[in-house]
Amino acid sequence: MMPISLTELVRLLEQRNHIFSADPTVITEQLRQNHQDNLSKLHRRAELIDRHQELADRLNRHQHRIQWLLYMAAAVWFITGFMGTYGLMQQSALNFFVVLMGILGMNTIMLFIWLINVCFRRQTQSITIPFLYGKHSDAVGQAIAQLDSDAMFRPHTMWRRSVVMHRLTLMGLMGMFVAALLLLLVRQYRFTWESTLLSNQTMTHAIAYLAWLPEKLGFDVPTASAILASRNHLDETNAATWGSLLLGSLLCYGILPRLLAWGVSVWQTHRHQPELNLQLPYYQNIIQRWQRKIVDSDQDYSPDPVRQSPAITLQAASQHWAVAVDMLPQNNPQWYQDVLGQEWLNQNVVASRDEWVHLAQTAAAQPVQLLVAIRAAQTPDRGTIRRLASLGTNVIVWLWTDSTSDSSTQERLQQWYDVCEQYGWTWVKCNNVKSL
Incomplete structure (x- = not known):
C-alpha cells in the first residue's frame, strides 16, 4: 500500500501548494518518455518528487505509531480478559451458566453486531486520534490525517478495521481462557445450575447440545445424571467435567467463531486491494500532459520532419x-x-x-x-x-x-x-x- 499512500499524499500536498524537494512540473516532463503504464509512472513521479524521502519517512513513522498502539491495545485486551475472568471466578461455588454468560455474553453480542453490519453493509463512525499524525498543525500531518479519513470507508480499510477488531477480541478471549485454565488447575470449584422456568429434561437437552462440539474436540462433558445432580446443589464430584465443559465452550463458542471471522476479514482484505482513482481531475491532468501532442490545423502547413527515437525501455534487472x-x-x-x-x-x-x-x-x-x-x-x-x-x-x-x-x-x-x-x-x- 505504501506506493499508493505516497502518491495520494503528494496529490493532497500539491493541491495545497506544498513546496517539495523536487519541482513536480520538471519531474512530470522528465517522465514523458518513460514508456511504463500511467499507474507506474504516477508512483515513480511521487517517489522522485519526494527525493529526500521526507514524506515516505513521515508515512513510515505514522504506520509505526499505529502498530505500537495496536500492540498496547492487544496487551490491554488480554489483561482485561484475564482480570475479568479472575474476578468472576473468585468464589469456590460457581453457577455454570452465570460464569459462561459472563465470559461469552459480550463477545457473542459484539460478534452478532459485526455480522449484521457485514450483511447490511452498515458503516461505523471513524475515530481520529490526533497524536498519531505528529504535529497536527503541520501541513504534512494534516494531509496524512485527511488521507486516512478519505480511506476510512473504502472496502480495504473497512475490512482491515474488522481484522483489528477481531484480533483484539481474540486477545481478550485468550486472556479469559488462560485465566479460567489456571484457576481450574489450582483451585477446587463446585458447580451448580439453577432455573425457575426450565425443567430438568429441557436443561439436560440444552446442556447436551452445548456439549456436543466440545465433546467432539476431546473435552470431558457432564453426563445426564451429573447434570441432574448439579441442579440447585454444589456438585464437587463432577466438577472436573463442568470445568472441562466451561473451557470447551469458551474455545468452541468464543475463540473459534472469532478466529473464523478474523480469517474471513483477512481474506476480504486481500480481495479488496486499494486502488488509485485515476479518474480524479488531478491525475487526469498529469496523464493528459504525458499524452498531449501539438496539432496544427492549417491545411497548408507542412511540418518539419521529426526523427523519433525508438521506444526507450529501462532494464529493471540491470x-x-x-x-x-x-x-x-x-x-x-x-x-x-x-x-x-x-x-x-x-x-x-x-x-x-x-x-x-x-x-x-x-x-x-x-x-x-x-x-x-x-x-x-x-x-x-x-x-x-x-x-x-x-x-x-x-x-x-x-x-x-x-x-x-x-x-x-x-x-x-x-x-x-x-x-x-x-x-x-x-x-x-x-x-x-x-x-x-
Missing part, C-alpha cells in the same frame, strides 16, 4: 550508469539525475583511451544500461562511434545542446540520429532536454 563523453553538460553537473524517471549511478567523464577501455570492460562484466551524454555539436567521428559501439547495444544516447547551438548543430543532430539508428541505440531528443 544497473543504470551515467557517463559523459569528453565533457560535462555546461552548468549542469547533475545532468543525469532523474532522466527518464530513473536513478542513474554517475560514472563521471570518459575522455582518454584507457578510460574507454576500462568502462567497456567493466560494463561487459555485468548487466548494465548506460546513459551516455554527448554534446550534440560534436561530430560523430569514427573514433567516438567505435568507442560507443564497444559498450554494446544497451546504450541510451543523451544529446545535449548549449547556448551556442546553431544550424550546424541541427545538421550534426541528424547525423547522430542516423548513427543511433544504424547501431541500434535509442536516444533522448534534444527538444526534451533543457538547453544550458
Whole structure:
C-alpha cells in the first residue's frame, strides 16, 4: 500500500501548494518518455518528487505509531480478559451458566453486531486520534490525517478495521481462557445450575447440545445424571467435567467463531486491494500532459520532419550508469539525475583511451544500461562511434545542446540520429532536454 499512500499524499500536498524537494512540473516532463503504464509512472513521479524521502519517512513513522498502539491495545485486551475472568471466578461455588454468560455474553453480542453490519453493509463512525499524525498543525500531518479519513470507508480499510477488531477480541478471549485454565488447575470449584422456568429434561437437552462440539474436540462433558445432580446443589464430584465443559465452550463458542471471522476479514482484505482513482481531475491532468501532442490545423502547413527515437525501455534487472563523453553538460553537473524517471549511478567523464577501455570492460562484466551524454555539436567521428559501439547495444544516447547551438548543430543532430539508428541505440531528443 505504501506506493499508493505516497502518491495520494503528494496529490493532497500539491493541491495545497506544498513546496517539495523536487519541482513536480520538471519531474512530470522528465517522465514523458518513460514508456511504463500511467499507474507506474504516477508512483515513480511521487517517489522522485519526494527525493529526500521526507514524506515516505513521515508515512513510515505514522504506520509505526499505529502498530505500537495496536500492540498496547492487544496487551490491554488480554489483561482485561484475564482480570475479568479472575474476578468472576473468585468464589469456590460457581453457577455454570452465570460464569459462561459472563465470559461469552459480550463477545457473542459484539460478534452478532459485526455480522449484521457485514450483511447490511452498515458503516461505523471513524475515530481520529490526533497524536498519531505528529504535529497536527503541520501541513504534512494534516494531509496524512485527511488521507486516512478519505480511506476510512473504502472496502480495504473497512475490512482491515474488522481484522483489528477481531484480533483484539481474540486477545481478550485468550486472556479469559488462560485465566479460567489456571484457576481450574489450582483451585477446587463446585458447580451448580439453577432455573425457575426450565425443567430438568429441557436443561439436560440444552446442556447436551452445548456439549456436543466440545465433546467432539476431546473435552470431558457432564453426563445426564451429573447434570441432574448439579441442579440447585454444589456438585464437587463432577466438577472436573463442568470445568472441562466451561473451557470447551469458551474455545468452541468464543475463540473459534472469532478466529473464523478474523480469517474471513483477512481474506476480504486481500480481495479488496486499494486502488488509485485515476479518474480524479488531478491525475487526469498529469496523464493528459504525458499524452498531449501539438496539432496544427492549417491545411497548408507542412511540418518539419521529426526523427523519433525508438521506444526507450529501462532494464529493471540491470544497473543504470551515467557517463559523459569528453565533457560535462555546461552548468549542469547533475545532468543525469532523474532522466527518464530513473536513478542513474554517475560514472563521471570518459575522455582518454584507457578510460574507454576500462568502462567497456567493466560494463561487459555485468548487466548494465548506460546513459551516455554527448554534446550534440560534436561530430560523430569514427573514433567516438567505435568507442560507443564497444559498450554494446544497451546504450541510451543523451544529446545535449548549449547556448551556442546553431544550424550546424541541427545538421550534426541528424547525423547522430542516423548513427543511433544504424547501431541500434535509442536516444533522448534534444527538444526534451533543457538547453544550458
